[in-house]
Amino acid sequence: MSHPDIAALVKSEKSARKRIRYLALLHFTEGHSRTAIASMLKVSRTSVNKWVSTYLSLGLSGLNDKPNPGRPAKLSSSQLATLAEFVQLKSLSEQGGRLMAKDVGDFIQSEFGVTFKQTNLYRLLHQLGFSWITTRARHPKQSEAVQESFKKFPMAMILNTPGHVALDRIDVWFQDEARFGQQNTTTRIWAEKGTRPRAVKQQQFESAYLFGALCPATGATEAILAPFANSDYMHEHLKLISAATEFGRHALVIMDGAGWHQRDLADDFDNLSIVKIPPYSPELNPMEQVWQWLRQHVLANRSFKGYDDIVEQCSITWNTFIKEPLRVMQLCSRQWAKMNS
Template sequence: MEKLNTTDFRSLARREKNAQKRIRLLALAHFSEGHNRIEITSILKVSRTSVNKWVSNFLTDGLAGLEHKTSPGRPPSLNKTQSKQLATFIEQQSLSEEGGRLSGADINEYTFQHFGINYEPSSVYRVLKRLGFSWITSRSKHPKQSQKAQEAFKNFRLETILNIPGHIALAQVDVWFQDEAHIGQQNTTTRLWAKKGSRPRVVRQQQFEYAYVFGAVCPSNGNTEALITPWIDKRFMRQHLKLISEATLPDRHAVVIMDRAGWHTKDLDDEFDNLTTIKLPPYSPELNPIEQVWGWMRQRHLANRCFANYEDIVEQCTQAWNSFISDIDTVKNLCNRSWINLTR
């Protein structure tokens, strides 16, 4: 144990990088040199109570008693069991099929009814943050969507085996995602960078010129095919599939995943020997990453924009698509899904 009169506090203070501990060492240096507590408080501009505490801590624990100790603070009102119960309740509500949302008042009412704890409004949000929750935008889904059907579809290896010709090995299959987007003068608006507190206005046209973009991506190799048309029907769908068929190497077979639109009929792939179409489960657009491609194009190129006419729409859509496919890593990263790996 260090002794008060044999410790070189001034030397220790010169080497100490922590300002708070340096003050404590200097206080003990003055004390060991014969200054009383009142003189030390005047020299160092600290309280007499602090000097008494530092001397006492040193005499009890040595130099270790001068280390800064973080105050544990007031313990939380909810214990671990109660916190876990509240977190489970909030998570279940966020996944509820009945809709609606929890407000801070709802959560406060729950804690009061179950635990007898009544929070201030601001305290409720601190509790939510401590439990790992945040205020985020929810994603929409169709009320008829089946999670069970989606999970079954993700067993895509079996789905592929059942649909492709028997002589085709899985190692020869290229999986493509395909979809169509409606782009027109009644365009979308999006967020943009602006000064805090401002609310910039952007033009939203009311005319009715539009075009359709057919897009397809093969995440494994980054190949893409697109077609822009004035309307949408089975004839244009076959033209798009023809582009995918022609892009498929002679020793490969293309499996094209698409939604269940009315023009996506069973006979679409009849004329192609190297291509098979597979339909997504009903009401499951989130399984098709091309939906994210449309969002990428709108956010970066097509939103907040005026189109002069159909030709202008075609030109802007072409530039947006070409910008997307210019970086093959972006194509692969945005569109790849683990469940389409047929060789595992």
């Protein structure tokens, strides 16, 4: 290789170690002695001899960095798989409680005869794809089989909408209501390490119900606020959804089995039908994520003067959420509820 080619490699090489080797090779091809090269580059003559000899026998590829295997892993791939299976099985045990790092360490010691420090146990669990997170509640009577059956959604649409309505003329809406009031929630905040700031937790009981509904396909939303939840307010909410549905289209409103969610409420509307999700399955309704968004982003960690203040703040918060239809669509879209799925 000519001098200009080696000089170009020196300029383009990003690795400092390889650049030193190329510089040594460049000086060697220019006629400098190996002792002089070692002095110019502030490296040992032994290193220069090794680089030049490697180049003469293997070419430039011999100057590449050699793989660094590092310290041998304490656990083999099969042992890591066994550990991951143990963590997955024990994390949600029917006996309750929770799996601690000490329990994982004891399992590794008893099964594989290997000891880990606690800090390294956390690192190992992260490498296996686990994280320390809060669980979601699940009712003991919940049935996954029933939920999966419900997700065969086109059949539910056919059974719950008028026969003359084509499937591509159906708008799927999700509806729910939540209670907001002076018995408010507190949530995490950013704070200085070593401190635990206090947030207001009222002792009064004034509250309001927010009836909310949305269509993930279009980003359309409808809501009302009421002092309590009953069939009358539910009827008013359905009236809003019916009015928001374009002429020639049909609204299929998905909701839970609350006592005021009566199917006959839809009889007053020729462009609206009701479908109820299976019992004990709130996670099938994306409105639950909406309520969480409202609380976490705006309504948590605050106090309210009374009912009127609750209504005003809930109205502001709802309008803040719905002013970006794309956010509504992304948060609440469910693949099983799409017309073309």
